[in-house]
Structure formats: structure tokens, C-alpha cells
Amino acid sequence: MNLNYSYFPGCSLKGLGRAYEESLLPVMKHLGVEMQELDDWNCCGATAYMSVSEEKACVLAARNLAIAEQAGAQDLITPCSACYLVLNKAKHAMTDSPAIRDTVHRALGAAKLTYSGKTAVRHPLDILVHDIGLDVVKEKVVRPLKGLKVAPYYGCQVVRPYSTFDDAWNPTTMDRLLKTLGAEVVPFPLKTKCCGASLTGTIPEAGLRLSYIILKEALRRGADVIATICPLCQFNLDGYHDQIERHWGNVRIPTVYFTQLMGLAFGLPAKQLGLHRCLVPLRLPASVAPIPSPATPTQP
Template sequence: MKYAYYPGCSLQESAHEFDVSVRAVMDRLGVELVEIPDWTCCGASAAEPVSRLMNYALPARNLALAEKELAGLDVLAPCSACYLNLLKVNREVVGDKSLHGQVNEALDACGLAYGGGVRVRHILDVLVNDVGVEAIGAVVGQNLNGMRVAPYYGCQILRPYEVFDDPRKPLSMDNVLTAMGAKIHPWEMGARCCGASLMVTHPEVAMHSVEAILGAAEGADAIATVCPLCQMNLEAYQHDSAAGGHHVPVLYLTQLLGLAFGLEEPAVLLEKNMSLNGSMRAGIRARAWRHEPPGGTEEAGGT
């Protein structure tokens, strides 16, 4: 399995641990990632309010690059916002002759054109449908060992386009977690919005969503996320009383996978998670690494 990898800006910056854990986990699963050469920003949620055309041209540039340089490969995006922006080009531009023409006229300014032939995939889609839950379970074993995890899907991988999961009752991440031996924390907040960029423009409003989500996660050992903005919003304001004073570790699904594979903490950059303190890390270590190493002795591992 081989994919054209689109990390997106966040994964080069504050969500570096997502990038590192995605690469580590995919490597373990025998999946090859080839980074799209010279990729640029997808526009996130900022392009749409500013320019309709730019909202399509920015992600289309990256698909055009993938089509040209990495022909035949699906694009894999770990970030939900990147995923949706790229997918939108296929759903809204391709097939609309006038808009497609405009987008390609714009792309011509950087010597590119997008024909419409690149399939866009989110990492969760690839994990569940290409790698397969059984294969993950076979590599990982049951190493999360009863760790209680709240699967948080967020919005943009489920909506507006129903691609690889039921947007009303998503299960893909539940299945990956169960395959790792985790217990699913029962909650209704898995597809609730985290506030996204509203946390910057109107934090007083977004904080209500974060409070509701963190409150419902009480009792879970961790929340698992697959989007850098969900991750940031759910973990960065736990110190803020407006977020309800709930303290729940928030980890990327790929970090949990990495730990379950037996990777050491630094290999998934656990020190970059702002919602983890020393005792929480010790707790996660005890749970996620409670597998018997070949020598038979209990290994605490890590630093």
C-alpha cells in the first residue's frame, strides 16, 4: 500500500506529534507514504469566508501536484479540515464545468491543472478499509488492555459527505480502538463540534462545546482524536475554568496505536500533549504497555 501523503500545515507545527505518529504507525503497518512534493496550505476554514475561488484553488493545487508527480496514488490526509477541503474539490469543482474551468485558470498561474483523477482519503478511512481492523489487531495485539477511550470523530470527516462511516452513528474509530484492546467510553459527543476556528474568533461560544465534550468524557482514560484542531481545542483549554475544570488526556489515535505497537513514548512525542501530566502519562504507560515483552519481564519503558 502506497499513498501520496498530504500532512498539512498543522502537522508541521503545533501538531507535530500527529505527523510523527502517523508516519511511525503507517510504517509499522507496511504502508508507504510519499509526501506530495512542494505541497501548500489547503486554506483550512479561513479561505471560504474570504474568497470562493481561493477556497477551491488552494486545495486543488495540491491535488494537481499529486496528479502530476504521484500519478495513480490516493492522497492520504490525516487532518480532518485538509481532508474535507481536498475532497470538496472532487465533489464540488469536478463536474461543474464553469467552476472547474475557473479553478484551472487560476492554477495555470503556477503552471498546474487538475484533471480530477485523484482520490482523497482520510487516515481513518485507510486504517479501517485498506489496512483493515483485523490486520491492525494482528500487529497490535490487545495491548491497550482495557484502557477506556472516548472516540472523538469531530465533524469534517463525517459531514457533509458520507464517505467511509455513518455520519449519524460513526463506528470506524470504535472498531480500531476495540481491535487494540481498548474499552469504548460510552458517550454521545463523538461527532459533536469542538468549535474549530470559532475558538479563535469567538472563544466564549466555542468553550461551551468544549465544556460539553470534556464533561461527557469524565471517566474515560483518554479521548482519541484524528484532527489537529479538535486536539488543540480539547486539550489546550483544560486549565480554563470556562471549560469546566475537566481534565482528560487527549491523544491522537495514531499515538495510541503507536503505544499499542510497543513504540516508546518519544517515538510518538507524548511529551507534546498538553493535556498529559506525569501521573496521567504513567497511567497510560501502565495500560498501553502492559504487554509482555519477549523476555517475559514487565517492562515499564519510556523515559
């Protein structure tokens, strides 16, 4: 299989969310997917900037779309949930609002860029399930995650308001992917509930309580680990256990990226997947086979 995409990492995957990129790149390469990082990409403005100035936020996001289109990209892989949402919002705003479209085109023109709207913004889950296919993923599994109980947590941004590749209220792409890896997916009704997002930095108690509710429910459901697709969700659910424990008690459970679980199932080394960055370490059950050793070359 030889699939080629442009790749917009966004700021998080170069900073606190670097474990996402560290696992995404080798997993995609293992599947034969080529991802070319956009040259000179800029911050998308994240979701907060939309409430400050929708037009300026769209200009920021559209510059990345224009660069991708200029590079000949039909599809742009965008793993960060906030980036995925903002880039899609910019595309929709340019279609729905002539005023925003004109502002964006004038701004892009000043930078000698154009954007016609052809480049699609795609999430890795969408690519994995609908372009690559779960049958191909299953062929790469050498270390099935048998006995690992996983709570799939999507967060609130990837499937709402644009449910372009999954259901807005009960997404299942990650569930199906995790089952393909051999994991046991626990029913998780809070899979699209907000984790607290930036509230943890503005109204801490409100944000922390939202994270606590998700962590507590995952434990109540018997999960060994939460799998997420969002850098901010991973940070919130992994990074505030001390504060949460002081308010509501111990709900420690590891939260990892779904790509890290994919890498483990493919037999890739844990450190190569950024698992050493987790504050609550992932402990695999004894039923998960050890990483297979490389085959010994046959002596002539």
C-alpha cells in the same frame, strides 16, 4: 503488505499538530504502508477561506490535487480534518460548478498543472480499516490497551458533509479500530459534535463552552482518555483547561490522537509518538502491559 500512497500533511501537522505526524508515520511504516509526501505542497486554505472566496480556496486546494495527480497518485492520504474537508470540497465544486472548474483550470494552467479529478482524497482511518484491514492491525498489537477506557471523538468535519467512508452521524471506524487495539470504547454520543473549532480565537466563551461540554461528557461516561483524529480538536480539548476551569470547573482528561494509541499498542516508544507534547498527560492503567523489551540475540 506493501501499500503506497501520496501524503498531504497540511500546515497543522508541521506545527502545533506535529504529534499527529510523529505518530502517524511510524504507525503506517510499522504496517508496511509507504507514504510519499507531496513535493512543494501548499496550505489548503483551511475551512475559513471557503467563506472568503470559494473560487480562490478551490484553486489553492486543487494545486495540491494536481501535484498529486502529476506524481501518479491514485490516493492521497490527508490526516488533518480541515484539509480533508477542503480538498474534498474542491473536488466536488469542480464537478458541480462549471464556473469554478474553469477558474481552477485557468489558474492551474498558468502554473503548468492540470487536474482531471482522478486522485482520491483519503483519510488514514479509511485506509486502516478498508485497505489494510483490522485483522492486519490486530496482528501488530503486542501491548493490548486492556482496561483503557476511550471516548472516540471524530469532530464535525471528516464525516460531514461527505460521509465517504463512514456514517455522517454515528461513525464507527475509530471505535472498531480502538477495540482492535484492546481498548474499551465507551459510548460517546457527542462523537461528532463541534469542539468550538476557531471560535476559541474569535468568540472565546462560545468556543470554550463547546469544548467543556465534550470534556465533561467524556468524564461522565467514565473515559480515561479522548481519542481524536483532528489537530484543531486535539488543540482545543487539550489546550484550554485553565480557561475552562475558571468558567465551569475542572474537566481535565487527556486528549490524544488515535495514532498515538495505535503506536502504544504496537509497542512503539511513547516519545517517538509525540505523547510528551500532551498538556494533560496520558496515564495508562496497570492492566496495560509494559512495552515489551527487544528480544535478546541468541549467542552462537
